[in-house]
Amino acid sequence: MQINSPNFKARSTAEIANTGLQKALVRTRPRFPAARAAAVEKLPEFEQLRDIGRDIKNHTLANLDFYLETWERNVLNAGGHVHWASTAEDARKIVLDICQRVGAKTVTKGKSMISEELSINEHLEKHGITPVETDLGEYILQIRKEAPSHIIAPAFHLNREDWEESFRKVHTDLPADRTFNERRDILIEARTRLREKFLAADVGITGANFLIAETGSNVIVTNEGNGDLTQTLPKVHIVLASIEKVVPTLEDACNMLRLLARSATGQDMSVYTTFSTGARRPGDLDGPEEYHVVVVDNGRSAMIGTEFQEMLRCIRCAACMNHCPVYQTVGGHSYGWVYPGPMGSVLTPSLIGVDKAGHLPNASTFCGKCESVCPVKIPLPKLMRHWREREFERHLQPMGVRTNLALWAFVAKRPGLYRLATRIAAKGLALLAGRKGRFSSLPFAGGWTKGRELPAPEGDTFFARYAKQQRGEA
């Protein structure tokens, strides 16, 4: 996907003024947190499950080579194929080769964020193969040529009229009297159109929520059933999975599944949780004849052994963005690449470089809500702070920021000088504000006063008044 993260600030400002998005945010904002809270309340063991989830992922990452090799062996035993891709380019080539070898004309796709990361669709199109997104949200976005704005609710930012407008534009054979007054009408239109695509597709591409080493399986979790139709009907099923998706056993997967849906949508379990292991077996009446898994690194192995290794525990539930006050203000497109919200603010700099994604870990108040809901307890604020440290070390921040910080540090390290400087500032500002007690604008404080009054100091500093009091003067 094209990288727009350097423009985060301008994009977020535009999105704050985008009335359609803001309408969608107001609608969606309370729903996910309320649903999660209700699901968690009904499962008293949830906190323990989070600890176990964190430990399972940590154990797996510490032995990642072993579990990937074990998983690979079991895929091969089950008659599947495994392809390793260091880069996005490698992955695109592998996928295209498979599609071309079987003479694919159309490819259906289940919802997959890594597919966005790898720009699979653009690559297939360039070579004359038609990819069809089948998740409802992804389908409308493909029509609109938009990127997902959320990792599990990709089109939450659209309103009903947007759906209708897009359908009328591309489904040109619609009867004139066809109405889209209800959400149900939209759903039926999409279902009908996509059913034809499912039946015609030569290859189905899905992502993977988990890989299971013990059995050589991949797991996908969906509510619509589109992922299952994608991987069941065509002759060939291709799974795209990044290296950190593996867990050791089915029992480990059970624990992760108890966390995933509750954290994501507040369901106890998503509708379809499907474990696929290899291709159609002798006697089977349906299922793909070929099963391929493309295992993608694309920057992740470089995170191992660094402070960002913890990010590889992420199970992509979206709880962090659902609860993030910044994401809930600016929406997902502001972030300018595949992964928005707090998890993106940590992962994106790892994958595309902090020089391009520098805004993301800075655009956080460190309120800590994301960490408090993360099912695998990733310390997201701490990791964002580590990115700020990398930026500081590499002198990536604007010169002005650095100079101010250095000046402030010089004073703050010298209590005597600090006392003097704060006293001059406090008294000066109090005097300047006069009886009004606040400023509506002030040179050098434009960032603050653009949207707020600046309350003036009371008068003299605490330390000056306290010293007077101690001397018996006050």
Next chain:
Amino acid sequence: MTQPASRPRVALFVTCLVDMQRPSVGFAAIKLLEAAGCDVEVPRAQTCCGQPAYNSGDRATAADLARGIVEAFSGYDYVVVPSGSCGGMLNSHMPHLFDNDPNMKARAQALADKTFELMSFLVDERGMTEFGAQFDGSVTYHDSCAGLRELDVKTQPRELLANVEGLSLVEMKEPEICCGFGGTFCVKYPDISTRMVSDKVADIVSTGAGTLLAGDMGCLLNMAGRLQREGHGVKVRHIAEVLAGMTGELPAIGEGSAS
């Protein structure tokens, strides 16, 4: 009100914003701590907890400041901070600045272990339930993020407010959502911050409360500034001012002396 037998020596960590913006909160804290049976001292050598550096990625400066803090504050029984944010810096973050220096880390950890945010210290450590304060009117209370999530400050301020004569607490719909201050965030991303604080202000105003309270000057300045910019008459104060009975003589934040 029972006074615990021993009188611990408590060092007040004033914080930059209280020092410069709202000294009365410091005096309120001293008054409350003394009422809770503590001997309060204010170490002269303190400046800032180092968060501006720490959160800007400048660990070295944060560690330098932390060394000074450990030096100045280690000799006391407790360190109390009238801010969850600065309290969280001392309590949860400072030891990690010395992950490569076991000796310093142990000292920072020892300090962290006896550092408390003001409200939680008064209730959890000193068993206080009231200070005999009086306040006529309805208030709403914002849970500042660091106090809430790093230091578990949630019930303590409400417990103390419940025993202020004449005060009624009206909860806002989402008291735990960030107000958008975020230290340097509010000036680095003013548009996002303004949008966030506007949502917070709408929540505050819809309670109909006459006064907004919280335990962190940063959030208070942010919310006061936006309330005033939007022309709302809600008064904004640090909770310590109310508990210390200072509201009579002290104008609310950003209100000046004209009234």
Next chain:
Amino acid sequence: MSRDAIFSAIRRGLRRGELPADQTLGLYARLNAHPRHLIPARSRLPHPQQVDLFLRNLEKEFGTYNRVMRARDVPAAIADYLASQNLPTEMAIAPHPELRAIDWSSRPMITLREGRAEASDLVAVQHGYAAIAETGTLMLPASPQRPTTLNLLCDTEIVVLRASRVVGAMEEAWDMLRYEREGMVAGNFLPRNVMFVTGPSRSADIESTLELGAHGPRRLHVVLIDDTAG
């Protein structure tokens, strides 16, 4: 090439070479033992209550059910359900011995076609392998007798399930499958595909509001045979 590069990068990050044999043995032991983690207390119930919990959770997830006493009551239950929903009586049915053993002739209106589901089928009858009380989930492993398309292609999916096959937690369902497919190639006791199905298909992609029947079945109906009673 990529494979080697990825594995060496992982090991470089972990600051080690290939795992030493003793550690590998420990990891194999963990795989072979596949230890259970914490199983939530909600499903730790006597079996009859597990069955009730399964049905309650199924309903919570917008599924429906009938309970019947004997397998021979299944055709009537299905016919009644179809009539109540105003659905056609032609069905694709799983070629499973348990379903074949049912005498369908008592309901001559019902037309059955054994096999996988085709695009034109409106109603599917599937054989339920097991069900998980914890979440109201059906476990449907693919096999020649239990085609996957029956779970997906029709507007209505009817699952015939014996009450004795209801277990408390997911782990118990896996154990059942492991036990019954013993003797399969080690590590590959799983069939091509195992679906956990929890209610009918749905989507909240349109204005974050739930609609049933996205791509898969709009209706999920369970006919539960009380084979544990008496």
